Amino acid sequence: MAISLRDWAVRFGEASDRDATIGAMARYFTCKYLWDMGAAKVIVEMVDGKVYRINTDPQPLDAYDFALRASPATWREFARPMPEPMYHGIWAASFRRDLKIEGNILVMMQNLRNFTVQFELLRKVGVPV
Amino acid sequence: MAKHSPVIGRYVTIDVDGHEYKVFYLRNGQGQPIVCQHTAGCHNHQWRGLLEDEEITRDYDVIAYDLARHGKSDPPHNREWWKEEYLLTADHYMKFIVTLCDALELKNPIFMGSSFGGNVALQLALHYPDRFRAVIPVEAAEHAPGFFLDWWRHPHANAAQVCASGVWDLMAPQSPEMDRWLTWHYYTQGAEVFKGDLYFYSVDHDLRGQLGNIDTKRCPVIMMTGTYDYLTPPEATENTARQIPGGIYIEMEDIGHFPMSENYPLFAVYLKEALRIIEDRT
Numbered sequence: 001m002a003i004s005l006r007d008w009a010v011r012f013g014e015a016s017d018r019d020a021t022i023g024a025m026a027r028y029f030t031c032k033y034l035w036d037m038g039a040a041k042v043i044v045e046m047v048d049g050k051v052y053r054i055n056t057d058p059q060p061l062d063a064y065d066f067a068l069r070a071s072p073a074t075w076r077e078f079a080r081p082m083p084e085p086m087y088h089g090i091w092a093a094s095f096r097r098d099l100k101i102e103g104n105i106l107v108m109m110q111n112l113r114n115f116t117v118q119f120e121l122l123r124k125v126g127v128p129v
Numbered sequence: 130m131a132k133h134s135p136v137i138g139r140y141v142t143i144d145v146d147g148h149e150y151k152v153f154y155l156r157n158g159q160g161q162p163i164v165c166q167h168t169a170g171c172h173n174h175q176w177r178g179l180l181e182d183e184e185i186t187r188d189y190d191v192i193a194y195d196l197a198r199h200g201k202s203d204p205p206h207n208r209e210w211w212k213e214e215y216l217l218t219a220d221h222y223m224k225f226i227v228t229l230c231d232a233l234e235l236k237n238p239i240f241m242g243s244s245f246g247g248n249v250a251l252q253l254a255l256h257y258p259d260r261f262r263a264v265i266p267v268e269a270a271e272h273a274p275g276f277f278l279d280w281w282r283h284p285h286a287n288a289a290q291v292c293a294s295g296v297w298d299l300m301a302p303q304s305p306e307m308d309r310w311l312t313w314h315y316y317t318q319g320a321e322v323f324k325g326d327l328y329f330y331s332v333d334h335d336l337r338g339q340l341g342n343i344d345t346k347r348c349p350v351i352m353m354t355g356t357y358d359y360l361t362p363p364e365a366t367e368n369t370a371r372q373i374p375g376g377i378y379i380e381m382e383d384i385g386h387f388p389m390s391e392n393y394p395l396f397a398v399y400l401k402e403a404l405r406i407i408e409d410r411t
Contacts, residue, residue, distance in 0.1 A: 082302055082303065083302060085301075085356050085357045085359075085362075086359055086362075088298055088301070088302050088357060089297065089298020089359075090298065091295065091297075091298050091299070091359065092298045092299075092357075092359035095275065095359045095360070096359050096362065105280075106283070106285055106286060109280050109283065109286040109291050110285070110286045110287065112286075112290055112291055112294040112295065113287075113290040113293070113294045116294045116297050116298070123302075
């Protein structure tokens with residue numbers, strides 16, 4: 001059974017804030033992104049390497065810089081402790097599976113080191129779908 | 130007592146199409162030469178595991194060079210290279226390799242390269258079959274579109290981090306964390322050439338319809354690809370090998386696009402099998 005959205009947000013925020021790899025280069029890791037998992041959507045707002053806010057009920061006009069959109073099944077694959085090939089990262093899944101990367105991709109590229117590390121925290125935290 | 134590696138580094142100056150290149154290479158071993166090409170936007174340190182593998186260097190003379198503009202090999206000293214956009218072509222790339230082999234007076238070397246080094250290995254098998262005892266294209270395919278991207282050197286982003294983290298999930302999650310971060314570290318050092326390398330990889334390299342002309346009796350081709358490579362997935366390499374008469378494909382489990390630097394001990398298992406096949410066939 002999937003973790004509740006509210007519990008997921010707390011766990012993800014804590015995992016990110018105490019992650020040493022992000023902490024080692026946290027300054028200026030500031031951006032706002034949407035993860036669209038189908039049944040669940042979240043907007044994560046990062047400020048200087050810390051999770052400032054996680055919006056678990058995004059409304060149509062809530063703003064963000066960029067978005068990752070994929071089916072719930074794909075997000076569940078991302079969250080396996082050892083993902084199968086082609087589900088092991090955002091580049092892999094966007095080239096070979098149903099992940100779509102949308103919005104201002106420049107902002108994602110500007111924060112790519114830490115965003116990549118943060119995405120892989122799903123392997124420890126799980127997903128709410 | 131200081132711990133010294135047996136690997137020695139040297140420079141050799143060569144001329145390729147009028148470009149004067151001072152080429153840096155690392156070397157260790159004896160016997161059959163193996164010439165090793167790093168991946169795009171990287172340098173010869175990717176082969177550090179192979180260069181110090183005593184089981185290999187007992188019988189093989191391992192030479193890992195930095196392609197011009199990479200690592201310690203400068204851009205051409207006799208041209209105002211900063212006034213031209215760097216776009217690597219198949220023709221120039223092959224001439225560089227053959228000229229370097231001549232300069233080092235290598236007899237019948239085996240050529241091995243990964244990614245854009247794997248793709249040029251296929252080109253060498255087609256165009257210079259009598260210059261090499263065999264080629265080992267790693268993570269290669271007849272055609273590899275999709276990676277000639279402006280993001281690699283976009284002035285509004287940290288290009289070093291974009292290149293390094295942009296190739297992060299070309300590696301398998303099973304590979305040791307230290308080796309994946311070392312590979313990441315190498316990739317922070319080649320941002321200015323990565324896109325130009327990928328002009329060859331994704332644009333100029335296109336052997337569709339020509340693989341049947343590769344003569345594996347003159348130059349055996351042993352292709353190897355990791356299951357976590359999303360850029361050249363196993364099916365792309367297998368499809369390429371199938372079109373080469375006598376071509377061989379080895380699938381590498383639980384490894385990615387940089388097998389020699391992300392998990393050398395695992396890569397070595399497959400490499401030794403490839404070398405055994407070459408010994409049997411040549």
